[in-house]
Amino acid sequence: MADEHEVSRQDNYVGLNVGGKIFKTSRSTLLCIPGSFFSSLLEGSVPSAKDDQGNFLIDQDGKIFRHVLNFLRYGKLVLPEGFGEYSLLECQADFFQLEKLSEYIERHVSMMSVGLMFPDGKIFYTTKDILLKEEKSFFTKMLSGEAVVPRDFQGIYILKRGDSKVFHHIINYLEKGVIFDPLNENELDSLEKEAKHFGLHLFADHLKSVRFMISRRRDEGLHIHFYYCVNSPCVVYKTLHGGYDRDLTYYGSCADKPDKTRNLLHNRSTVYKGMESGVVDMEIINSTKPASLGDVMSYLEEKGGPNRIPSKPKQSHLSQGCIRLEVLPNPNINFYPRQYHKT
Incomplete structure (x- = not known):
């Protein structure tokens, strides 16, 4: 009976060879999201090959896959501090047909800090969500890659022009949706120029x-x-x-x-x-x-x-x-x- 129980327990586990890295997990973990790649894999409805040890061969990045597997285990996105390979992780979410993971990635990225360095060396930090508040602005093009803006070794965007003395008013407006800050005439003049430059219509x-x-x-x-x-x-x-x-x-x-x-x-x-x-x-x-x-x-x-x-x-x-x-x-x-x- 003990041997039968051990065989049954082993059958409940699945081996995955992802880009040369071996992962062992339970069938229930892989099947926790219906309609995913793993459902098709374990049901035999997609072509699959196995290595010499019987692990399913999957041609994906093994280093990134551990985050996919942890998402299936815990039901949330758990990433190490300083993680920056969101594009690869998004590719795997698409490949494994995990729409919920894609939503978590999008939410996580939107809350990430974005640094902007002005010509005078002053740096502002805000979030992607705030910079994307106005459609078709300079910032939406910058973050999508449509506008090429250089970055330093820390990933901070280096702006060729802009007035750092009034930029906090722009951040506050994007965050609140209204101009709340008291303004003087010089600041109003500068903000009108900045709005035009950054395409904040x-x-x-x-x-x-x-x-x-x-x-x-x-x-x-x-x-x-x-x-x-x-x-x-x-x-x-x-x-x-x-x-x-x-x-x-x-x-x-x-x-x-x-x-x-x-x-x-x-x-x-x-x-x-x-x-x-x-x-x-x-x-x-x-x-x-x-x-x-x-x-x-x-x-x-x-x-x-x-x-x-x-x-x-x-x-x-x-x-x-x-x-x-x-x-x-x-x-x-x-x-x-x-x-x-x-x-």
């Missing part, structure tokens, strides 16, 4: 909104640029309307508690004297489901009232999934919120 439009609000900050009426975005936070740039910050305040429908207020912008920052930016609390616009563009339009019209906004908000399509709405004030009537009073 949406960032350039946000800068235009900042410029516009600065030019209108002394007007009587309230100016609003509302960025409605599907895959990123919705944000607003607005004038401060003579110092008042109540112009986008939501007054609850509870008539006997008119003092219960909630501002449409749950994160706010004064970017320049007389204007501010903020991230929109979309639940105020629609508390039951994700607010649509129509919901936003209705909200802005309702807040202004038919006599306060001269026309419907103007729409500008900036990119797929991102639209800028411009709310212009009626020059003859101030824009104040409607308050609910007890009747």
Whole structure:
């Protein structure tokens, strides 16, 4: 009986000769992901050869394969510190038909630190995810290899030009999706040039909104640029309307508690004297489901009232999934919120 048990236990193990390296693992480990190369191999539905010891011969890199096998064992990607052969690992994920491993690799790579060295020697570290926030930018081309950018021995990208003094503003914008940092005139000038150089077209439009609000900050009426975005936070740039910050305040429908207020912008920052930016609390616009563009339009019209906004908000399509709405004030009537009073 003991011999039979030993034979059964050995039968449950499979030998793999991957690029000359021998691996022993259980059938259950190799079959843990249905529909993979290993399922076909062990079912005999793909041609296979064996070495003299009966190990399946697989023409792949054995050094990389150990990470594939560990993924099958532990259900997660476990890599040593300093690992850099993601391209090879991705090739094996494709070869072994392990889609879940490919997803883990993509997620792991997106969180990796990326170093950028400016001409003055200053180095910024950020993540691939952040640099890929804007499509078709210099950074997306750099990371995909479409734009050839030299790297030093540590893998840091060496940029031929760029202003390191304002680059932290760009990183903060890409991370948050809105210009939050206070700016002075010189920084604004430099950022406009940097946005053009790095091909950050949406960032350039946000800068235009900042410029516009600065030019209108002394007007009587309230100016609003509302960025409605599907895959990123919705944000607003607005004038401060003579110092008042109540112009986008939501007054609850509870008539006997008119003092219960909630501002449409749950994160706010004064970017320049007389204007501010903020991230929109979309639940105020629609508390039951994700607010649509129509919901936003209705909200802005309702807040202004038919006599306060001269026309419907103007729409500008900036990119797929991102639209800028411009709310212009009626020059003859101030824009104040409607308050609910007890009747």
